[in-house]
Amino acid sequence: MTQSASEATPLRRVVMASLIGTTIEWYDFFLYGSAAALVFNKLFFPEFDPLTGTLLAFATYALGFVARPVGGVVFGHFGDRIGRKRLLMLSLILMGVATIFIGLLPTYAQVGIWAPIGLIALRLVQGFAVGGEWGGAVLMAAEHGDAARRGFWASWPQAGVPAGNLLAAAMLAIMAALQAEEDFLDWGWRVPFILSALLVVVGWYIRNRVAESPMFEAEFDAAEAPARVPAIEVLRERPKALVLGAGLRVGENISYYILTVFSLTFLVDVSKESRSLALNALLIGAAVQFFAIPLFAALSDRIGRRPVYAFGAFGLAAWCFVMFGLLGSGDNASIISALVVGLVLHGAMYGPQAAFITELFPTRIRYSGVSLAYQLTSIVAGSLAPIIALWLYKDYGSAMPVSIYVGAACVISGISALLARETRGLELDAIR
Numbered sequence: 377m378t379q380s381a382s383e384a385t386p387l388r389r390v391v392m393a394s395l396i397g398t399t400i401e402w403y404d405f406f407l408y409g410s411a412a413a414l415v416f417n418k419l420f421f422p423e424f425d426p427l428t429g430t431l432l433a434f435a436t437y438a439l440g441f442v443a444r445p446v447g448g449v450v451f452g453h454f455g456d457r458i459g460r461k462r463l464l465m466l467s468l469i470l471m472g473v474a475t476i477f478i479g480l481l482p483t484y485a486q487v488g489i490w491a492p493i494g495l496i497a498l499r500l501v502q503g504f505a506v507g508g509e510w511g512g513a514v515l516m517a518a519e520h521g522d523a524a525r526r527g528f529w530a531s532w533p534q535a536g537v538p539a540g541n542l543l544a545a546a547m548l549a550i551m552a553a554l555q556a557e558e559d560f561l562d563w564g565w566r567v568p569f570i571l572s573a574l575l576v577v578v579g580w581y582i583r584n585r586v587a588e589s590p591m592f593e594a595e596f597d598a599a600e601a602p603a604r605v606p607a608i609e610v611l612r613e614r615p616k617a618l619v620l621g622a623g624l625r626v627g628e629n630i631s632y633y634i635l636t637v638f639s640l641t642f643l644v645d646v647s648k649e650s651r652s653l654a655l656n657a658l659l660i661g662a663a664v665q666f667f668a669i670p671l672f673a674a675l676s677d678r679i680g681r682r683p684v685y686a687f688g689a690f691g692l693a694a695w696c697f698v699m700f701g702l703l704g705s706g707d708n709a710s711i712i713s714a715l716v717v718g719l720v721l722h723g724a725m726y727g728p729q730a731a732f733i734t735e736l737f738p739t740r741i742r743y744s745g746v747s748l749a750y751q752l753t754s755i756v757a758g759s760l761a762p763i764i765a766l767w768l769y770k771d772y773g774s775a776m777p778v779s780i781y782v783g784a785a786c787v788i789s790g791i792s793a794l795l796a797r798e799t800r801g802l803e804l805d806a807i808r
Contacts, residue, residue, distance in 0.1 A: 404475035412436065416433035438760060444506060670727060
């Protein structure tokens with residue numbers, strides 16, 4: 377390998393490719409979550425009451441998270457052995473194809489049990505694909521960038537997450553606003569899934585114009601041989617980094633899916649607010665968070681990853697005890713404020729997170745390390761968060777247990793941030 381092609385790729389183009397590609401993949405992933413909260417209970421699990429049907433829809437939603445660590449291991453393995461770029465292109469195609477086919481699935485009324493089976497299979501493909509996406513996108517930005525502003529540059533793939541959520545919620549909100557309930561359930565919900573085909577074409581074109589990570593190329597040229605099984609070497613050489621990375625993730629991951637998925641169910645099925653209000657509130661929150669993420673990441677470049685991350689974690693731990701009262705208030709401004717403040721505090725964790733976790737692992741096993749730290753947590757955190765929250769609410773008839781659950785998880789992330797060493801300004805090639 378040579379570095380000339382990589383050196384010719386401007387950093388801004390690398391960051392834009394990571395942002396757009398991540399936005400597209402998370403649009404696909406979140407589209408499923410929003411649809412699970414709003415329509416899948418009726419179309420794929422119609423034999424149950426609304427909350428139980430939603431619980432089953434969330435169970436299929438959770439399966440995507442179970443597949444994410446598998447994707448992280450597989451993509452991380454080959455990403456550390458043959459390069460970041462090719463794996464990112466593959467993840468984009470897999471995600472796009474699975475999402476398009478979800479939009480074409482027949483419902484339970486048409487094919488019976490085969491409808492939820494098909495939904496589950498395609499959700500597993502989505503999870504596998506997104507499991508490999510995050511590590512590659514973050515590393516392309518981080519390894520092309522400089523140490524002084526790594527937090528800022530590496531945060532743009534993170535900003536692709538609320539951007540994808542924004543795009544998914546916007547598409548569903550537009551379809552819901554333009555159609556009667558019957559038409560939306562009949563075919564309107566399918567349109568955003570099928571339109572994913574256009575986004576994948578755009579993402580492929582932009583990512584194809586970015587060269588391989590120069591840091592990976594240098595490591596590949598210098599090494600006698602790449603790591604044979606990078607995931608095993610991560611477990612053997614960096615167990616503390618893996619535990620700290622998972623600790624950083626647990627509160628951030630749980631709180632995000634409570635804010636963006638469970639909140640929709642809470643507003644529509646519990647508070648009896650309109651679907652449009654719920655989606656619009658989420659749209660506004662995601663739009664604000666899109667800008668908050670790089671701002672907090674830039675702040676972490678100035679004052680350190682640890683204080684910014686801990687502020688977001690402990691702040692959100694406190695806010696979740698206020699949030700559900702605002703969501704159930706019936707006041708539009710209070711509902712919007714609940715999600716906006718929650719997502720801004722989440723952004724204080726999510727902004728520095730990419731650089732923070734990247735700086736825990738050496739180049740030769742970095743793709744596997746960041747993917748494992750990021751994705752393993754999703755099995756017990758994001759995947760189960762909406763299910764646990766819904767079960768707690770159904771069992772206790774109150775949002776207080778949900779607040780305790782989210783608050784405890786955020787405290788774990790805050791403590792993990794304080795226990796981690798400060799990595800601001802660290803040169804990546806100095807990590808051995």
